[in-house]
Amino acid sequence: MSDSNFLxxxxxxxxxxxxxxxxxxxxxxxKDSTGKLxxxxxxxxxxxxxSIRVFFDxxxxxxxxxxGVNGIRTVRxxxxxxxxxxxxxxxxxxxxxxxxxxxxxxxFTPRNKKGQFTSxxxxxxxxxxxxxxxxxxxxxxxxxxxxKQYKQLPDELIEKYGLDMENLLxxxxxxxxxxx
Numbered sequence: 001m002s003d004s005n006f007l008x009x010x011x012x013x014x015x016x017x018x019x020x021x022x023x024x025x026x027x028x029x030x031k032d033s034t035g036k037l038x039x040x041x042x043x044x045x046x047x048x049x050x051s052i053r054v055f056f057d058x059x060x061x062x063x064x065x066x067x068g069v070n071g072i073r074t075v076r077x078x079x080x081x082x083x084x085x086x087x088x089x090x091x092x093x094x095x096x097x098x099x100x101x102x103x104x105x106x107x108f109t110p111r112n113k114k115g116q117f118t119s120x121x122x123x124x125x126x127x128x129x130x131x132x133x134x135x136x137x138x139x140x141x142x143x144x145x146x147x148k149q150y151k152q153l154p155d156e157l158i159e160k161y162g163l164d165m166e167n168l169l170x171x172x173x174x175x176x177x178x179x180x
Contacts, residue, residue: 008045010157011054014149015043018056021145031139033102037062041142054168057176058142067173068138071131079138080173088128096124143169 026032040059068079
């Protein structure tokens with residue numbers, strides 16, 4: 001088997017296992033109630049004239065769920081992204097509305113002094129404010145399988161082709177977010 005076939009097959013297997021494990025992690029962690037995030041996770045190994053490259057992509061919010069997001073009031077060093085001050089986007093409010101309905105949270109909402117339930121609109125803003133303040137905890141649903149599969153790549157492949165896990169993961173995330 002030639003070196004290029006060995007490299008291509010090893011990276012294709014790496015890509016397949018990372019995608020499969022990331023989807024499994026989302027399911028186990030119950031982080032994908034609609035299935036849209038799982039369905040968006042894709043990997044590809046591209047052969048170019050002078051190199052072979054591994055690409056991973058998913059919906060933009062998947063990277064934020066994986067790496068975590070610092071809140072306005074809660075800052076942790078293990079989170080790669082951070083919220084800026086401002087109001088929640090329409091997309092975020094729409095997503096929260098779907099999530100509230102799907103989870104049946106309306107029945108457990110607080111009541112005012114008259115005994116009336118909090119409106120769903122108010123509930124969405126309360127949740128959005130909480131998310132902005134506290135941030136999003138890193139789930140590592142993608143990073144952990146990536147690191148695990150990277151460690152299982154043959155040493156010969158890593159040494160010969162100079163693959164560096166940290167730089168590879170950062171470039172994958174940066175490129176994916178740049179394309180959004």
